[in-house]
Amino acid sequence: MGSLKIRNLSLSYNGGAPVIEKFNLDVSDGECMGLLGPSGVGKTTILKALAGLIQPDQGCILIDDVDVTALPPEKRDAVMVFQKPLLFPFMNVAQNIGFGLRMRKINGAHKQSEINNILRLTRLDGFGRHKVHELSGGQQQRVSLARALILRPAILLLDEPLSNLDANLRQEMRELIQEIQTKTNITTIFVTHDQSEALMMSQRVSLILDGRLRQVGRPQDLFYRPVDPDVARFFGGCNFFTGEIKNGQFETPLGLFPVGQDLKKNQPYTATIRPEDIVISPANDKHLRGAILRTNFEGAATRLWVQCNGVQLIVLAAGAQYKAHQNVSLHIPPDKIRLFPKNV
Amino acid sequence: MKPWFKPMIVWLIPLAICLPFIPLVLWSLSDRWFYPALGPQTWGLRAWLYVFGSAGAQIIASLLQSILVATITAFTSVIIGTPAGRALGLYDFKGKDFISLLFMLPVIVPPLCVAMGLHLWFIRLSLAETYVGVILVHLTFCLPYSIFVMWGVFSNYNPDYEHQARSLGASSGQIVLKIILPFTMPGLIVAGLFSFLLSWSQYLSTLIIGGGRVTTLPIMLFALMASGDRPVAGAVSIIFVLPALIVLLFSARYLGGRSVVGVR
Ligand SMILES: Nc1ncnc2c1ncn2[C@@H]1O[C@H](COP(=O)(O)OP(=O)(O)OP(=O)(O)O)[C@@H](O)[C@H]1O
Ligand SMILES: [Mg+2]
Numbered sequence: 329m330g331s332l333k334i335r336n337l338s339l340s341y342n343g344g345a346p347v348i349e350k351f352n353l354d355v356s357d358g359e360c361m362g363l364l365g366p367s368g369v370g371k372t373t374i375l376k377a378l379a380g381l382i383q384p385d386q387g388c389i390l391i392d393d394v395d396v397t398a399l400p401p402e403k404r405d406a407v408m409v410f411q412k413p414l415l416f417p418f419m420n421v422a423q424n425i426g427f428g429l430r431m432r433k434i435n436g437a438h439k440q441s442e443i444n445n446i447l448r449l450t451r452l453d454g455f456g457r458h459k460v461h462e463l464s465g466g467q468q469q470r471v472s473l474a475r476a477l478i479l480r481p482a483i484l485l486l487d488e489p490l491s492n493l494d495a496n497l498r499q500e501m502r503e504l505i506q507e508i509q510t511k512t513n514i515t516t517i518f519v520t521h522d523q524s525e526a527l528m529m530s531q532r533v534s535l536i537l538d539g540r541l542r543q544v545g546r547p548q549d550l551f552y553r554p555v556d557p558d559v560a561r562f563f564g565g566c567n568f569f570t571g572e573i574k575n576g577q578f579e580t581p582l583g584l585f586p587v588g589q590d591l592k593k594n595q596p597y598t599a600t601i602r603p604e605d606i607v608i609s610p611a612n613d614k615h616l617r618g619a620i621l622r623t624n625f626e627g628a629a630t631r632l633w634v635q636c637n638g639v640q641l642i643v644l645a646a647g648a649q650y651k652a653h654q655n656v657s658l659h660i661p662p663d664k665i666r667l668f669p670k671n672v
Numbered sequence: 673m674k675p676w677f678k679p680m681i682v683w684l685i686p687l688a689i690c691l692p693f694i695p696l697v698l699w700s701l702s703d704r705w706f707y708p709a710l711g712p713q714t715w716g717l718r719a720w721l722y723v724f725g726s727a728g729a730q731i732i733a734s735l736l737q738s739i740l741v742a743t744i745t746a747f748t749s750v751i752i753g754t755p756a757g758r759a760l761g762l763y764d765f766k767g768k769d770f771i772s773l774l775f776m777l778p779v780i781v782p783p784l785c786v787a788m789g790l791h792l793w794f795i796r797l798s799l800a801e802t803y804v805g806v807i808l809v810h811l812t813f814c815l816p817y818s819i820f821v822m823w824g825v826f827s828n829y830n831p832d833y834e835h836q837a838r839s840l841g842a843s844s845g846q847i848v849l850k851i852i853l854p855f856t857m858p859g860l861i862v863a864g865l866f867s868f869l870l871s872w873s874q875y876l877s878t879l880i881i882g883g884g885r886v887t888t889l890p891i892m893l894f895a896l897m898a899s900g901d902r903p904v905a906g907a908v909s910i911i912f913v914l915p916a917l918i919v920l921l922f923s924a925r926y927l928g929g930r931s932v933v934g935v936r
Contacts, residue, residue, distance in 0.1 A: 376835070379835075381839065400838075401835075401838040401841075402838060402843055407839050407840060407841075408835075408836070410832055410835070410836055412832070414830070414832055414833050416837075416854075418855075427837070427850075428840040431840060431841040431842045431846055431850075432841055475840060476839075479841065485839075
């Protein structure tokens with residue numbers, strides 16, 4: 329069991345300006361919740377508060393509907409795994425993993441078999457007697473994860489466990505964490521500043537910007553239905569243009585778009601479309617015309633900057649057939665456009 | 673560079689350090705040694721017989737007093753110096769520069785002034801001529817070193833290790849024993865060693881505060897030297913240096929920058 333409720337949480341350091349204000353979040357039992365936000369937004373700070381390592385200025389934290397706000401870290405059933413592995417250098421791998429059990433005065437054969445189980449689960453068999461400095465970065469990260477998992481916490485708090493790894497190891501570790509999470513069904517909060525990682529790893533994602541929770545939802549919701557331009561921008565949205573609703577249509581420099589949404593008339597709206605949703609083709613008369621300003625080859629796709637009726641759009645096109653200064657035609661599918669009321 | 677050059681240097685340095693001890697050994701083993709002879713004219717064990725014989729009880733008594741005073745001073749110095757060094761190393765607070773200057777004062781001000789000034793106070797507090805008084809005055813000289821060593825240790829220390837341990841279920845007491853202690857052990861040993869040796873070699877402050885009641889080894893040594901009996905003074909000097917040397921050898925592996933810096 330391990331449901332988590334965060335109510336009105338405000339956090340600051342040494343009475344300074346609040347880092348996090350009035351933060352609310354519900355995580356249900358067994359869920360893997362991604363906590364996403366740019367660097368320095370306060371993700372680690374939230375985890376530390378959940379683990380009990382810093383006291384909130386305001387608000388409360390409930391684990392399984394019990395208020396744990398006043399409980400010290402060692403009395404909470406929430407274990408945090410830090411961004412750095414932080415393995416204790418004066419203990420070997422097995423001793424590091426067994427640390428939490430030792431603190432709970434669990435010793436002997438039971439402890440040993442638990443350690444062996446967890447070594448197997450994290451694919452570290454045979455490393456028990458190794459010194460921690462003999463391990464690679466990825467192995468250290470796994471020991472650090474194993475050290476928390478062995479306690480079978482109600483809530484596992486992972487602070488960017490993949491940030492110190494190279495691309496290949498990242499993918500491996502990602503799969504391992506997902507596999508362990510499904511196997512053990514531990515409620516997990518997974519912190520990251522990498523949007524694709526959050527989308528991949530979590531059942532739901534909560535996005536924090538400027539110290540506030542902006543949107544919570546399934547990865548698809550955040551990606552395809554952002555609640556405001558900032559969220560869209562965080563997920564790589566880069567095409568923004570404005571217009572007005574007139575006669576049931578959205579009037580913009582890029583043309584008229586029929587709108588299905590129930591929107592107020594004669595009010596300015598900001599629209600966005602994802603760069604991969606714009607359909608590009610060699611110049612023809614049917615569609616919107618534009619000129620390519622510059623291109624950037626990215627491997628699977630080419631990023632194109634296209635000037636079109638005074639608006640600059642970024643388009644992701646498969647392949648590499650387009651060149652700078654070329655004239656092209658664009659098609660903007662109306663159903664892929666997302667509208668936000670423009671705050672005047 | 674010739675191949676024998678490096679080993680020669682390596683051996684020359686300890687030799688140079690040992691050089692001043694050679695006359696001590698010679699003196700202690702001499703019976704008669706007058707100017708301008710290069711070595712003793714007659715050899716003998718008179719000094720050592722005296723040290724272990726008729727003066728034995730006296731010397732052992734002051735040896736014990738020295739060990740007692742230096743050990744308690746070293747432990748107290750480390751116990752007080754560690755939290756102070758931790759605060760200076762880990763936290764920023766107002767007046768930090770000023771406080772660190774205050775810690776330096778006993779090192780800058782001549783020991784005689786410190787001891788004389790404290791003496792007046794200690795008489796009022798009836799701490800003069802007591803072991804507590806002597807240990808306190810030794811602490812004024814040892815504490816700055818302990819604090820500065822531990823300051824260095826903690827400015828290279830990552831408190832997240834403690835947070836991680838807490839989150840894994842360690843109580844405050846367990847964190848001190850199982851995390852802070854092993855992490856800072858090299859620094860603690862160096863700080864303790866410095867304090868022990870400083871206290872061990874205190875003469876003036878012991879004389880002023882102890883007022884002749886507390887007769888540590890240096891006090892004894894001075895008394896014997898004043899009597900002009902050089903062979904005996906040589907023998908006592910060796911007895912004075914030996915324990916310090918043993919302590920130093922015992923903890924030599926903890927000396928050197930790497931271990932003091934600690935682990936990050
Ligand atoms: N010990 C501290 N004392 C004072 N301010 C702090 C402390 N730790 C963090 N902060 C501040 O709080 C804010 C949030 O920091 P936090 O470490 O939670 O960010 P984060 O979202 O985890 O960033 P990252 O992705 O880089 O790890 C930052 O502006 C940081 O400067
Ligand atoms: Mg962080």
